Amino acid sequence: MGVCNVFLNAYAQQAVCAPSRTSLLTSRRLDTTKLYDFNFYWSAGIASNHSDDYPYSWSVLPYHPPSFKYGNRKVCKGIDGQLHVNLLCLMNVSETPLETLPDMESTEEAVRLLKSTRDFD
Numbered sequence: 001m002g003v004c005n006v007f008l009n010a011y012a013q014q015a016v017c018a019p020s021r022t023s024l025l026t027s028r029r030l031d032t033t034k035l036y037d038f039n040f041y042w043s044a045g046i047a048s049n050h051s052d053d054y055p056y057s058w059s060v061l062p063y064h065p066p067s068f069k070y071g072n073r074k075v076c077k078g079i080d081g082q083l084h085v086n087l088l089c090l091m092n093v094s095e096t097p098l099e100t101l102p103d104m105e106s107t108e109e110a111v112r113l114l115k116s117t118r119d120f121d
Helices: 017-026 066-070 102-117
Strands: 074-077 083-085
Touching: 066 102
Parallel strands: none
Antiparallel strands: 074 083
């Protein structure tokens, strides 16, 4: 009989993803990174103005998922049957533009990039 592991607890440093990811990836608390929202650049405190921060820290240009352009369009079918502006609601991916989501495209791009820089044979 196999062992079943169950994930019982989840913690986040902040209620938004960017500060939590930064904390996880740098092993630093928010009071060290000084990143509490989406308005500041984490490694140097430079305001990002929600734009690409290249060339401050990246060796390649940032990746922008093609379906990200639908983020502010009415693509999410609500329980009322109408389309709403919100990619964070429950949805059937096959009904979304390009039949995917930005996070799925970003994951595929990350895998492609990792495979291109390392021999996985």
